[in-house]
Amino acid sequence: xxxxxxxxxxxxxxxxxxxxxxxxxxxxxxxxxxxxxxxxxxxxxxxxxxxxxxxxxxxxxxxxxxxxxxxxxxxxxxxxxxxxxxxxx
Amino acid sequence: xxxxxxxxxxxxxxxxxxxxxxxxxxxxxxxxxxxxxxxxxxxxxxxxxxxxxxxxxxxxxxxxxxxxxxxxxxxxxxxxxxxxxxxxxxxxxxxxxxxxxxxxxxxxxxxxxxxxxxxxxxxxxxxxxxxxxxxxxxxxxxxxxxxxxxxxxxxxxxxxxxxxxxxxxxxxxxxxxxxxxxxxxxxxxxxxxxxxxxxxxxxxxxxxxxxxxxxxxxxxxxxxxxxxxxxxxxxxxxxxxxxxxxxxxxxxxxxxxxxxxxxxxxxxxxxxxxxxxxxxxxxxxxxxxxxxxxxxxxxxxxxxxxxxxxxxxxxxxxxxxxxxxxxxxxxxxxxxxxxxxxxxxxxxxxxxxxxxxxxxxxxxxxxxxxxxxxxxxxxxxxxxxxxxxxxxxxxxxxxxxxxxxxxxxxxxxxxxxxxxxxxxxxxxxxxxxxxxxxxxxxxxxxxxxxxxxxxxxxxxxxxxxxxxxxxxxxxxxxxxxxxxxxxxxxxxxxxxxxxxxxxxxxxxxxxxxxxxxxxxxxxxxxxxxxxxxxxxxxxxxxxxxxxxxxxxxxxxxxxxxxxxxxxxxxxxxxxxxxxxxxxxxxxxxxxxxxxxxxxxxxxxxxxxxxxxxxxxxxxxxxxxxxxxxxxxxxxxxxxxxxxxxxxxxxxxxxxxxxxxxxxxxxxxxxxxxxxxxxxxxxxxxx
Numbered sequence: 129x130x131x132x133x134x135x136x137x138x139x140x141x142x143x144x145x146x147x148x149x150x151x152x153x154x155x156x157x158x159x160x161x162x163x164x165x166x167x168x169x170x171x172x173x174x175x176x177x178x179x180x181x182x183x184x185x186x187x188x189x190x191x192x193x194x195x196x197x198x199x200x201x202x203x204x205x206x207x208x209x210x211x212x213x214x215x216x217x
Numbered sequence: 218x219x220x221x222x223x224x225x226x227x228x229x230x231x232x233x234x235x236x237x238x239x240x241x242x243x244x245x246x247x248x249x250x251x252x253x254x255x256x257x258x259x260x261x262x263x264x265x266x267x268x269x270x271x272x273x274x275x276x277x278x279x280x281x282x283x284x285x286x287x288x289x290x291x292x293x294x295x296x297x298x299x300x301x302x303x304x305x306x307x308x309x310x311x312x313x314x315x316x317x318x319x320x321x322x323x324x325x326x327x328x329x330x331x332x333x334x335x336x337x338x339x340x341x342x343x344x345x346x347x348x349x350x351x352x353x354x355x356x357x358x359x360x361x362x363x364x365x366x367x368x369x370x371x372x373x374x375x376x377x378x379x380x381x382x383x384x385x386x387x388x389x390x391x392x393x394x395x396x397x398x399x400x401x402x403x404x405x406x407x408x409x410x411x412x413x414x415x416x417x418x419x420x421x422x423x424x425x426x427x428x429x430x431x432x433x434x435x436x437x438x439x440x441x442x443x444x445x446x447x448x449x450x451x452x453x454x455x456x457x458x459x460x461x462x463x464x465x466x467x468x469x470x471x472x473x474x475x476x477x478x479x480x481x482x483x484x485x486x487x488x489x490x491x492x493x494x495x496x497x498x499x500x501x502x503x504x505x506x507x508x509x510x511x512x513x514x515x516x517x518x519x520x521x522x523x524x525x526x527x528x529x530x531x532x533x534x535x536x537x538x539x540x541x542x543x544x545x546x547x548x549x550x551x552x553x554x555x556x557x558x559x560x561x562x563x564x565x566x567x568x569x570x571x572x573x574x575x576x577x578x579x580x581x582x583x584x585x586x587x588x589x590x591x592x593x594x595x596x597x598x599x600x601x602x603x604x605x606x607x608x609x610x611x612x613x614x615x616x617x618x619x620x621x622x623x624x625x626x627x628x629x630x631x632x633x634x635x636x637x638x639x640x641x642x643x644x645x646x647x648x649x650x651x652x653x654x655x656x657x658x659x660x661x662x663x664x665x666x667x668x669x670x671x672x673x674x675x676x677x678x679x680x681x682x683x684x685x686x687x688x689x690x691x692x693x694x695x696x697x698x699x700x701x702x703x704x705x706x707x708x709x710x711x712x713x714x715x716x717x718x719x720x721x722x723x724x725x726x727x728x729x730x731x732x733x734x735x736x737x738x739x740x741x742x743x744x745x746x747x748x749x750x751x752x753x754x755x756x757x758x759x760x761x762x763x764x765x766x767x768x769x770x771x772x773x774x775x776x777x778x779x780x781x782x783x784x785x786x787x788x789x790x791x792x793x794x795x796x797x798x799x800x801x802x803x804x805x806x807x808x809x810x811x812x813x814x815x816x817x818x819x820x821x822x823x824x825x826x827x828x829x830x831x832x833x834x835x836x837x838x839x840x841x842x843x844x845x846x847x848x849x850x851x852x853x854x855x856x857x858x859x860x861x862x863x864x865x866x867x868x869x870x871x872x873x874x875x876x877x878x879x880x881x882x883x884x885x886x887x888x889x890x891x892x893x894x895x896x897x898x899x900x901x902x903x
Contacts, residue, residue, distance in 0.1 A: 145400040152395055173400055204370065214383045
C-alpha cells in the first residue's frame with residue numbers, strides 16, 4: 129500500500145491521513161516506513177501530519193523511517209520542522 | 218548618605234531629567250543638534266562624577282551612551298524611534314544604577330542581566346547594525362488557519378523580509394498524535410527572534426491580512442516587563458517557555474525570573490501595565506508624556522520644601538493638639554462616652570500626624586558635619602597644625618532647626634579645640650604624641666536626647682591657668698574651691714580666654730559663652746571633661762525636637778507640670794513606709810539603689826497638701842537618676858512647647874509652658890537643670 133499522488137496538501141490531506149492511519153494500524157514491525165516516492169509537492173498540512181505521525185511512533189516505540197523523499201520535500205520539511213538558532217545572536 | 222553622594226545623586230537626577238526631556242523632544246520634533254549635545258553632556262557629566270566615586274556600572278553604561286551620542290554628533294547615523302526608545306531605557310537604567318550605587322548596593326542578578334542586555338544593544342548601534350533592536354515574534358496559528366488561503370511556510374518567509382531572522386523555533390506541543398489529529402485544523406506555532414529593520418508596530422500591521430487566523434505577539438525580549446506581559450497574554454505560555462528552554466533562546470535564569478514574575482502577578486492579580494508605545498519612525502505621534510512619566514518614575518525622589526512651610530504646619534498641628542485637649546476635657550466633664558471616644562480617636566490621629574511631620578524635619582547630622590571638614594582643614598593649615606578629623610555617627614538624626622542652630626557653636630568648639638587644644642606637631646613629638654592631632658566629632662542618640670561630643674587628644678585644660686584667669690577677671694572668688702569639672706566649665710564663662718595670643722581663630726573669649734548660651738537656648742546642656750596632657754571632651758546633650766513632646770502631666774500643690782516622658786523611668790507611690798525607712802531624708806532605696814529625691818513642693822514653694830498620697834516620678838538624664846516628688850499623676854499628655862515670657866524665662870527648673878485642655882497653663886520641668894541642682898545640693902550637703 130503506497131501513496132500514489134504527486135502532492136500532499138490541504139486538497140488531499142484527509143485522504144493521506146486516512147492512508148497513514150490505516151498503515152499505522154496494520155503495522156506489525158518495530159519500524160514505520162514512509163515512502164514518499166513520487167511526492168513532489170507538500171504544504172504545511174503535510175508537515176503537521178508528519179509531526180503527528182512522529183508523535184504516534186514515539187508513543188508506541190516505533191522507529192519512523194522516511195524513504196525516497198524528493199529534495200524539495202526534504203528542504204521544505206527541514207525548514208518547517210528544524211529549529212534554527214544562529215550563533216552570536 | 219554623605220553630602221557628596223547626595224549632591225551626586227541630585228545632580229545625576231537633574232542630568233537624567235535633561236536627557237529624558239531632550240529624547241522626548243527628539244521623539245516629538247525630530248533631531249536637533251542642541252538636544253543631541255544635551256544628551257551627550259548629560260552622559261559625559263554623570264560618567265565623570267560616577268568615576269570619582271568608583272561606580273563602574275554607571276561609568277560603563279554612560280560611556281557607551283556617550284559614544285553613541287558622539288557618533289550621532291559626527292553624523293555617522295541619525296537617531297530613529299528605536300534609538301530614542303533604547304536611549305530612554307538607558308536613561309532609566311542609569312538612574313537605577315546611580316540610586317543603587319549611592320545606597321551602597323551592588324548590582325543584583327536581575328540588574329546585571331538588564332545591564333548586559335542594554336550594553337549589547339548600545340554596542341549594536343556602535344557596531345553599525347543601525348541599532349536594529351532584537352524583537353521576539355510569537356506566532357500561534359489558529360485552527361482555522363489552513364482555510365485562510367495563506368501558506369504557512371510562505372508566512373514564515375514573509376517574516377524574513379522584515380529583518381534578519383536569528384532564531385526560528387517551531388512549537389508542535391499542541392499537535393495531537395495520528396489517531397486524534399484533524400488534519401484540516403492547524404495546531405502549530407513558531408517562536409522567532411528577529412533583528413528587525415521595521416518597528417514592532419509595522420511588523421504587527423504587516424500581519425493584519427491574517428489577523429483572524431493568527432495570534433501575533435511582538436515584544437522586546439530584553440525587557441522583562443514586556444516578556445511577562447506576553448506570557449500573560451499568549452494562549453500557550455507553557456509551550457512557549459518549553460520551546461525557549463529546549464532551544465536555549467534565553468538564559469535559564471532570566472526565564473526563571475520572568476516565569477516567576479508571571480506566577481506572582483497571576484497569584485496577586487496584579488495588572489501588568491499596558492504595553493508601552495512601540496518605536497515609530499520619526500516624526501510620529503510620540504508616546505504620551507504621562508505614560509512615559511509613569512514608566513520611568515524613579516522609585517525614590519527628594520522633594521525640597523521650604524522649612525518655614527513645615528514650621529507653619531507644625532504650628533497648626535500644635536494648635537490642633539491644644540484644641541483637642543479642650544475637647545477631651547469637655548467630653549470628660551459632660552460624661553459623654555461617644556464624644557470621649559471620638560476625641561480619643563482624634564488624639565491618636567493627631568499623634569500620628571505630629572510624628573509624621575516631625576519626622577520630615579529630622580535630618581542626618583552628617584550633612585552639616587561634613588561641611589566642617591573644610592573648616593578644620595583651613596584652620597589647621599592656618600595654624601600650622603596637623604589634624605586628623607573624624608566624624609562618627611553622621612547618620613544620627615536631629616530636628617533640622619536644632620542642627621541649623623548648632624552649626625555655629627560646633628564650628629567655634631572645633632576652632633577652640635584646634636587652636637587651644639591640639640599642640641603644634643613639634644610640641645606633640647616632644648611629648649611623645651603622634652604629630653597629627655586627633656579631633657573627633659561624634660553624635661549618637663541616648664535616652665530621648667541626642668549627644669554630640671567634640672573631643673581632641675591635645676593638651677587638655679590647664680586647671681591653674683583657667684582658675685587664675687577666672688579669679689583675675691572676678692568670675693570666681695579667690696577662695697573658691699572648685700572641682701575639676703567646675704573649673705573646666707569656666708571656659709564657658711563670659712570674658713575668659715586663656716590663649717596667650719589673640720588670633721582671629723579664637724582666643725577673644727567672646728565665643729564659648731555664646732556657645733553655651735546657644736546650646737541652652739536649644740534646651741541643651743554642656744559638660745566638659747579634660748585631662749591635662751591627654752585632651753578634652755565637650756559633650757552637648759540636646760532634645761530631639763523643639764516643638765511638641767510627649768509629656769506626663771502631674772500636679773504639685775495647685776499647679777500642673779509636665780515631665781518629658783522620655784526621661785521618665787517609672788512612677789511609684791511615696792508611701793509612709795518608704796519615708797520611715799529612709800528616716801524622712803531626701804532619699805529612697807529602690808531595688809538596692811539609693812536615689813536622691815527632689816520635693817517639688819519645697820522647690821517651687823507650692824502649697825503642701827495633706828489630703829492626697831504623694832508620688833515619685835523617677836527621671837533619668839545622662840547617667841543621673843533622681844526621684845521627683847509630686848502630688849498627683851494624671852498621665853501622658855501631648856505637649857506643645859510654648860516659650861516662656863521675659864519674666865519667667867530664667868526661672869531655674871522650668872524650660873517652657875504648655876496649654877491644657879481647660880485653658881490652664883502647665884509648666885514644663887527642665888529635668889537636666891533640676892537633676893543638676895539636686896546633685897550639686899546633695900554634694901554640698903554631704
